[in-house]
Amino acid sequence: xxxxxxxxxxxxxxxxxxxxxxxxxxxxxxxxxxxxxxxxxxxxxxxxxxxxxxxxxxxxxxxxxxxxxxxxxxxxxxxxxxxxxxxxxxxxxxxxxxxxxxxxxxxxxxxxxxxxxxxxxxxxxxxxxxxxxxxxxxxxxxxxxxxxxxxxxxxxxxxxxxxxxxxxxxxxxxxxxxxxxxxxxxxxxxxxxxxxxxxxxxxxxxxxxxxxxxxxxxxxxxxxxxxxxxxxxxxxxxxxxxxxxxxxxxxxxxxxxxxxxx
Amino acid sequence: xxxxxxxxxxxxxxxxxxxxxxxxxxxxxxxxxxxxxxxxxxxxxxxxxxxxxxxxxxxxxxxxxxxxxxxxxxxxxxxxxxxxxxxxxxxxxxxxxxxxxxxxxxxxxxxxxxxxxxxxxxxxxxxxxxxxxxxxxxxxxxxxxxxxxxxxxxxxxxxxxxxxxxxxxxxxxxxxxxxxxxxxxxxxxxxxxxxxxxxxxxxxxxxxxxxxxxxxxxxxxxxxxxxxxxxxxxxxxxxxxxxxxxxxxxxxxxxxxxxxxxxxxxxxxxxxxxxxxxxxxxxxxxxxxxxxxxxxxxxxxxxxxxxxxxxxxxxxxxxxxxxxxxxxxxxxxxxxxxxxxxxxxxxxxxxxxxxxxxxxxxxxxxxxxxxxxxxxxxxxxxxxxxxxxxxxxxxxxxxxxxxxxxxxxxxxxxxxxxxxxxxxxxxxxxxxxxxxxxxxxxxxxxxxxxxxxxxxxxxxxxxx
Numbered sequence: 152x153x154x155x156x157x158x159x160x161x162x163x164x165x166x167x168x169x170x171x172x173x174x175x176x177x178x179x180x181x182x183x184x185x186x187x188x189x190x191x192x193x194x195x196x197x198x199x200x201x202x203x204x205x206x207x208x209x210x211x212x213x214x215x216x217x218x219x220x221x222x223x224x225x226x227x228x229x230x231x232x233x234x235x236x237x238x239x240x241x242x243x244x245x246x247x248x249x250x251x252x253x254x255x256x257x258x259x260x261x262x263x264x265x266x267x268x269x270x271x272x273x274x275x276x277x278x279x280x281x282x283x284x285x286x287x288x289x290x291x292x293x294x295x296x297x298x299x300x301x302x303x304x305x306x307x308x309x310x311x312x313x314x315x316x317x318x319x320x321x322x323x324x325x326x327x328x329x330x331x332x333x334x335x336x337x338x339x340x341x342x343x344x345x346x347x348x349x350x351x352x353x354x355x356x357x358x359x360x361x362x363x364x365x366x367x368x369x370x371x372x373x374x375x376x377x378x379x380x381x382x383x384x385x386x387x388x389x390x391x392x393x394x395x396x397x398x399x400x401x402x403x404x405x406x407x408x409x410x411x412x413x
Numbered sequence: 414x415x416x417x418x419x420x421x422x423x424x425x426x427x428x429x430x431x432x433x434x435x436x437x438x439x440x441x442x443x444x445x446x447x448x449x450x451x452x453x454x455x456x457x458x459x460x461x462x463x464x465x466x467x468x469x470x471x472x473x474x475x476x477x478x479x480x481x482x483x484x485x486x487x488x489x490x491x492x493x494x495x496x497x498x499x500x501x502x503x504x505x506x507x508x509x510x511x512x513x514x515x516x517x518x519x520x521x522x523x524x525x526x527x528x529x530x531x532x533x534x535x536x537x538x539x540x541x542x543x544x545x546x547x548x549x550x551x552x553x554x555x556x557x558x559x560x561x562x563x564x565x566x567x568x569x570x571x572x573x574x575x576x577x578x579x580x581x582x583x584x585x586x587x588x589x590x591x592x593x594x595x596x597x598x599x600x601x602x603x604x605x606x607x608x609x610x611x612x613x614x615x616x617x618x619x620x621x622x623x624x625x626x627x628x629x630x631x632x633x634x635x636x637x638x639x640x641x642x643x644x645x646x647x648x649x650x651x652x653x654x655x656x657x658x659x660x661x662x663x664x665x666x667x668x669x670x671x672x673x674x675x676x677x678x679x680x681x682x683x684x685x686x687x688x689x690x691x692x693x694x695x696x697x698x699x700x701x702x703x704x705x706x707x708x709x710x711x712x713x714x715x716x717x718x719x720x721x722x723x724x725x726x727x728x729x730x731x732x733x734x735x736x737x738x739x740x741x742x743x744x745x746x747x748x749x750x751x752x753x754x755x756x757x758x759x760x761x762x763x764x765x766x767x768x769x770x771x772x773x774x775x776x777x778x779x780x781x782x783x784x785x786x787x788x789x790x791x792x793x794x795x796x797x798x799x800x801x802x803x804x805x806x807x808x809x810x811x812x813x814x815x816x817x818x819x820x821x822x823x824x825x826x827x828x829x830x831x832x833x834x835x836x837x838x839x840x841x842x843x844x845x846x847x848x849x850x851x852x853x854x855x856x857x858x859x860x861x862x863x864x865x866x867x868x869x870x871x872x873x874x875x876x877x
Contacts, residue, residue: 157873157877159873159874160430160468160471160473160870160873161428161430161473161870162428162467162468162812162835162836163423163425163427163428163467163741163742163744163803163808163835163836163838164609164744164803164808164809164811164812164815164835164836165808165812166428166808218469225784233415234453237414237453237454237455238454239456240474241473241474241475242474243455243473243474244430244473244474244870245431245432245473245474246431246474247431287415289414289416289519290415290416290418291416291418291431292418294415294416294417294418294419295418295419295420295431298418359554364858383459397804
């Protein structure tokens with residue numbers, strides 16, 4: 152193998168899907184990256200935490216063939232995105248799927264607490280960060296008439312609740328943004344998948360306010376996401392039963408919902 | 414720049430790689446593509462008609478510079494038969510220009526869709542390789558732009574090292590902008606074709622070898638499904654040009670309307686949808702029946718006259734035939750072997766393919782002679798091309814088998830052709846080229862392209 156930063160090109164008999172995972176170093180991102188590597192995908196892994204990112208890359212590439220490349224990056228630094236994206240696509244030898252996983256959650260810590268700085272950061276990472284990455288990628292996929300965009304939203308984006316207005320907003324915005332992309336891109340053969348996880352046992356969960364029922368392991372969430380990707384679904388809840396729970400929650404009338412402590 | 418992103422495929426539809434698409438209309442566009450690549454830290458690959466079976470014109474995540482719009486025939490002299498054409502001119506344009514005046518391109522591929530740039534890059538051969546050599550042997554001179562920005566003119570006398578390396582160089586040293594070629598004189602629009610069967614590989618190869626001196630073209634079809642005593646059976650088509658007095662109406666037979674391939678089969682059925690009807694046959698059973706039927710039909714020995722275009726461009730006879738192979742597409746495995754070892758090696762290869770249950774659907778043989786281009790594929794011997802259907806379930810088995818083929822071919826002094834084989838590794842290439850050739854090529858690469866701007870997926874696979 153040469154000193155090249157690029158992965159070995161695919162051949163007809165060693166075809167490879169190429170994925171870009173943004174927010175790959177921990178939790179669901181790491182679990183999904185491991186899963187994709189196991190399925191033989193080529194991966195570009197982007198995350199802010201350089202040490203964890205390199206460790207994950209090392210772990211994936213330890214079994215012989217180099218499948219993963221690491222790109223330390225903070226998604227709130229939106230100006231870096233176009234050049235970094237170009238480098239990634241060049242190193243991967245193309246791009247088939249992008250998974251936007253990066254997200255932060257800073258609960259205000261009470262129904263009477265407000266913190267604009269935290270809210271702004273959540274919107275900057277969860278929504279603006281996603282838009283900064285997915286805009287040029289949507290443009291590429293539309294022109295290539297192929298590709299898949301996966302955005303990790305949240306059940307928290309389905310309703311504005313008392314506990315965490317900033318987080319709800321960032322995820323609801325992301326859902327709407329992904330829906331708009333879906334409406335634009337489906338006609339060009341591009342699939343846009345919105346994933347809405349319930350509670351997943353990650354670092355983020357430890358910060359969550361209140362009860363966290365039905366929490367699942369990140370590996371289970373990664374399996375669900377991978378299956379939804381393969382089936383080119385549009386929206387998927389993980390685990391699946393959140394679809395029913397959220398169906399109910401979405402239909403609670405406002406005159407009741409605004410009196411609830413949930 | 415993101416809005417130029419486009420999906421590119423190879424001819425066999427077996428591999429795709431997206432890249433930034435730039436359509437060059439002038440030589441200035443080529444210069445600016447290099448400048449753009451340098452600015453963005455990207456690489457450039459030239460693409461003509463995209464007719465190679467592998468990754469020669471693919472550049473995943475990089476710039477794909479399409480030259481098909483630079484398609485002007487700049488000059489044509491019907492007295493001397495010398496033509497000068499831009500690199501995006503196709504063989505189709507070329508022969509249609511020169512044939513009515515009584516000339517024919519001395520070397521053509523099995524499809525007329527290939528561009529001059531592609532023909533030079535791969536240094537293509539035809540069914541007359543044993544007699545007329547490769548495409549590059551008929552080049553008087555060419556012009557090209559190197560990644561340094563330098564514009565060069567090369568001929569066998571001027572810049573000879575570049576001449577012999579850029580032709581056969583798969584666009585890895587520079588981008589062709591124009592070529593001056595010598596055409597071959599015709600005395601008729603027809604060829605006289607002898608068709609006869611051969612019962613086994615030994616007779617097949619000796620028919621190619623013995624038939625070659627008396628003919629201008631020779632090609633064999635090999636029934637890849639036959640084993641045992643019939644292994645290597647097939648049919649030979651050997652053709653020769655008509656002499657001056659043989660065709661009573663040369664002006665008539667040379668007319669373009671008597672050359673172009675008909676769009677209908679049996680006069681009524683549109684060929685453009687024929688590939689759809691081939692799909693049900695694109696499996697082991699279907700193609701074994703096709704091969705059997707073809708062998709039975711070939712048992713009749715006969716001689717007939719055929720138009721040049723119909724004889725040469727078999728791959729264009731059914732448009733989009735390659736789509737009949739379905740989702741995974743097809744790959745071609747072509748090996749070139751010296752005449753002394755060919756029979757033993759291919760006996761082993763065909764037997765192995767039968768044993769593994771991975772039969773080739775179509776086998777084609779040719780007679781060859783060596784040439785002095787740097788990355789040459791030809792040998793004093795024969796070539797055997799095998800088409801394989803790729804499916805998700807046969808990929809890894811087939812790859813393993815092709816690596817075994819590679820070992821057999823290299824051990825027998827054989828070579829490969831980079832317009833065809835897609836799985837050849839850097840190690841295998843080093844083994845058949847030899848270290849000296851590879852070192853010489855890499856040295857030239859450094860000289861022509863110090864910043865490493867010209868790269869294709871093929872380049873990365875073989876020289877990366």
